[in-house]
Amino acid sequence: MNKHILLSLFALILSFSLSAQQHDHNHDHDGHAHDHAHDHADHKSDKHAKEHHADDHGDHALSCAHAGDHHHGEFDAGATAFHHIADANVYSIGPFQFPLPCILYAKGKGWDVFSSSKFGFDRFGHGDGHYAYNGYVLDGGTVKRITDTTFPEGKVEIKGVIHDKEGAAFVCYNDKMWNTDQKSTADGGVFGGGITSYYDFSLTKNVVSMFLVVFLLGFMFLKVAKAYVTRNGMAPKGLQSFIESIFVFIQDEVAKPFLGAKYLKYQPFLMALFFFVLGLNLWGQVPFLGGSNVTGNLAVTAVLAIFTFLVVNLSGNKHYWEHIFAMPGVPKWVLTILSPVEFLGIFIKPITLMLRLFANITAGHMVMVIFVSLIFMFSKNGTSPVGGYGTAVASTLLTLFMMAIELLVAFIQAFVFTILTASYLGAAIEEPHHH
Amino acid sequence: MFLADFSPIKPDFGLFFWTTIIFGIFWFMMAKFAFKPIANALKAREDEIQNSLDEAKKAREEMANLNAENEKILAETREERSKILKEAKDTRDSIVNEAKETAKAEAKKIAASAKLEIESEKKAAIADIKNQVGTMALDIAEKVIKKELKGNTEQESFVNQLVGEIKLN
Numbered sequence: 001m002n003k004h005i006l007l008s009l010f011a012l013i014l015s016f017s018l019s020a021q022q023h024d025h026n027h028d029h030d031g032h033a034h035d036h037a038h039d040h041a042d043h044k045s046d047k048h049a050k051e052h053h054a055d056d057h058g059d060h061a062l063s064c065a066h067a068g069d070h071h072h073g074e075f076d077a078g079a080t081a082f083h084h085i086a087d088a089n090v091y092s093i094g095p096f097q098f099p100l101p102c103i104l105y106a107k108g109k110g111w112d113v114f115s116s117s118k119f120g121f122d123r124f125g126h127g128d129g130h131y132a133y134n135g136y137v138l139d140g141g142t143v144k145r146i147t148d149t150t151f152p153e154g155k156v157e158i159k160g161v162i163h164d165k166e167g168a169a170f171v172c173y174n175d176k177m178w179n180t181d182q183k184s185t186a187d188g189g190v191f192g193g194g195i196t197s198y199y200d201f202s203l204t205k206n207v208v209s210m211f212l213v214v215f216l217l218g219f220m221f222l223k224v225a226k227a228y229v230t231r232n233g234m235a236p237k238g239l240q241s242f243i244e245s246i247f248v249f250i251q252d253e254v255a256k257p258f259l260g261a262k263y264l265k266y267q268p269f270l271m272a273l274f275f276f277v278l279g280l281n282l283w284g285q286v287p288f289l290g291g292s293n294v295t296g297n298l299a300v301t302a303v304l305a306i307f308t309f310l311v312v313n314l315s316g317n318k319h320y321w322e323h324i325f326a327m328p329g330v331p332k333w334v335l336t337i338l339s340p341v342e343f344l345g346i347f348i349k350p351i352t353l354m355l356r357l358f359a360n361i362t363a364g365h366m367v368m369v370i371f372v373s374l375i376f377m378f379s380k381n382g383t384s385p386v387g388g389y390g391t392a393v394a395s396t397l398l399t400l401f402m403m404a405i406e407l408l409v410a411f412i413q414a415f416v417f418t419i420l421t422a423s424y425l426g427a428a429i430e431e432p433h434h435h
Numbered sequence: 436m437f438l439a440d441f442s443p444i445k446p447d448f449g450l451f452f453w454t455t456i457i458f459g460i461f462w463f464m465m466a467k468f469a470f471k472p473i474a475n476a477l478k479a480r481e482d483e484i485q486n487s488l489d490e491a492k493k494a495r496e497e498m499a500n501l502n503a504e505n506e507k508i509l510a511e512t513r514e515e516r517s518k519i520l521k522e523a524k525d526t527r528d529s530i531v532n533e534a535k536e537t538a539k540a541e542a543k544k545i546a547a548s549a550k551l552e553i554e555s556e557k558k559a560a561i562a563d564i565k566n567q568v569g570t571m572a573l574d575i576a577e578k579v580i581k582k583e584l585k586g587n588t589e590q591e592s593f594v595n596q597l598v599g600e601i602k603l604n
Contacts, residue, residue, distance in 0.1 A: 079440060082440040082441055082442070083440075085443050086440075086442040086443060087442065087443070087447065087450060142442070167440050183447060183448075183449070184447075184448055185445035185446055185447050185448070186445075186446040186447070186448055186451060187444070187445050187446055191441070191444045191445050192441075192445065193446075199448050199449065200447060200448070200449045201448070201449040201452055201453070203453070204449065204450065206450055206453075207449070207450065207453040207457075210453065210454065210457045211457065214457055214460070214461045217461070217465070218461070218464065218465065218469075221465055221468075221469035221470075221473075222468060222469060224469065224473065225468060225469040225472045225473050225476075228472060228476035228477075229472075229476075232476075244473075244477070247474075247477070248477065251474065251477070264471075264474060264478075267470065267474055268462065268465065268466030268470040268474075269462060269466070271465065271466075271470045272458070272461055272462040272465055272466065272470070276458055276461055276462075293443060296443055297443045297446075297447075297450060298443060298444050298445070298446045299446035299447050299448075299450035299451045299454060300450060300454045302446050302451065303451055303454040303455050303458060304454075304458065307458065307462075358443070358444075362443055362444075
């Protein structure tokens with residue numbers, strides 16, 4: 001009976017918070033669609049409103065006339081989802097945004113280290129900065145750099161940031177549109193990124209989440225490790241027995257079966273992978289604590305995959321390399337096909353690890369945001385309260401269900417990453433059998 | 436708009452850098468201060484439990500052996516006791532029998548010697564009586580003869596002969 005009460009209480013809280021967000025969104029979007037004058041009475045005029053409508057009906061030419069407005073007329077669930085799973089230079093707890101340290105490097109300009117509060121974003125908002133700082137702006141929680149180096153240094157008030165259809169951002173300042181650069185990414189243009197004029201080494205939301213999770217895990221594990229000394233000869237208790245059950249599970253189900261007698265040498269790596277991934281997966285599932293999509297970021301999973309790649313291939317024995325380049329008992333001409341495939345396999349294995357974890361966690365976060373977004377879609381930006389509240393109930397239940405699934409996925413993906421790493425490692429260190 | 440905004444798929448150098456640092460430190464520190472000590476402690480405990488179980492099994496086996504031995508010893512002791520008892524009984528019986536035999540023989544001997552003594556005493560007594568009767572008869576005869584013959588050796592030996600012919604039964 002207690003469980004039911006707790007569940008309904010949780011559902012109620014969730015639907016309240018959703019309806020609060022809904023009001024927030026109504027405020028933002030509803031106004032633009034119908035009457036600007038009411039929402040932006042301070043500096044908007046009828047003339048502006050007319051111009052805006054003219055723009056909407058015209059060829060959608062981009063102009064700074066309405067910068068600072070939230071000019072997206074209709075709620076875009078896809079964009080909302082992308083925004084929520086993205087890394088950010090602000091940390092959001094519930095609807096509140098908190099500043100984070102920015103560490104930026106631009107060629108020919110050098111390092112810039114400052115707090116993202118310099119951008120003057122709204123604490124209760126979406127992380128859009130009202131100021132530019134040293135040629136950087138904050139757009140939807142992400143730092144962007146103004147391409148034109150003639151833009152004034154220091155803290156400069158801007159009118160706003162506007163976007164074209166392709167998602168490129170332009171800064172409105174001095175009645176001019178200034179191009180911006182996205183931060184440099186390592187995909188070489190494959191996924192639409194590439195090297196630009198600056199690099200972002202900031203302590204972003206994801207980095208801060210990683211630090212928090214690692215500190216939490218470290219604190220827990222040191223406490224548990226200490227318990228084995230202080231409680232030597234006694235049965236495990238509390239946190240120690242909780243951690244021990246998971247630890248022993250990984251040791252007995254993953255490390256020992258795949259690595260055999262040498263398991264103790266590689267076990268710390270497997271444990272570190274498992275608990276790191278599991279911790280971050282779970283941290284991303286905690287409601288109202290940012291919902292950081294850390295393990296759903298390709299950079300993070302790529303680093304983990306590279307660690308796996310290095311550990312596996314640096315541990316590989318003669319037998320392992322022999323099976324890749326000169327599989328014994330296979331005719332020479334077959335080897336010309338087999339060996340390149342086997343060689344590619346060395347890289348494909350960690351790449352699949354990287355993509356699997358990324359795709360699973362990102363998909364989970366997106367599904368959650370989309371389910372919540374259903375409310376705003378069905379409420380038609382607040383014009384249909386029946387649709388909104390009706391969907392809120394259904395959506396809450398769906399989201400609860402998805403959260404349960406995601407909790408499972410958090411464990412499964414951490415386990416899968418670890419067990420596959422163990423199997424690759426096991427193949428690399430396996431001693432030859434006599435056929 | 437779509438893939439362009441899908442930023443998690445664009446590996447960002449900063450996140451790359453920080454993940455490497457954080458995971459590297461996490462791996463190193465946890466391996467040194469948590470994963471290895473915990474694994475070792477678990478291994479030690481596992482060995483200890485295995486040893487204890489083995490020892491308990493061994494102790495149980497020893498206990499069983501000991502019990503069997505005890506049982507055997509007890510049985511042996513019982514047998515020994517009954518044997519000793521039997522022996523004791525036999526010894527007692529033989530002693531008693533021997534004693535009986537000895538006593539019987541002794542008694543016989545005593546009886547025999549008593550008989551002999553009685554016989555000899557009887558003979559002595561008879562001889563004595565004979566002598567006394569002879570003397571008495573002589574005295575009588577002497578008195579008688581004295582009265583008639585005043586002593587005669589021929590008669591005296593005749594009388595003695597007569598006396599000797601008298602058999603007292």
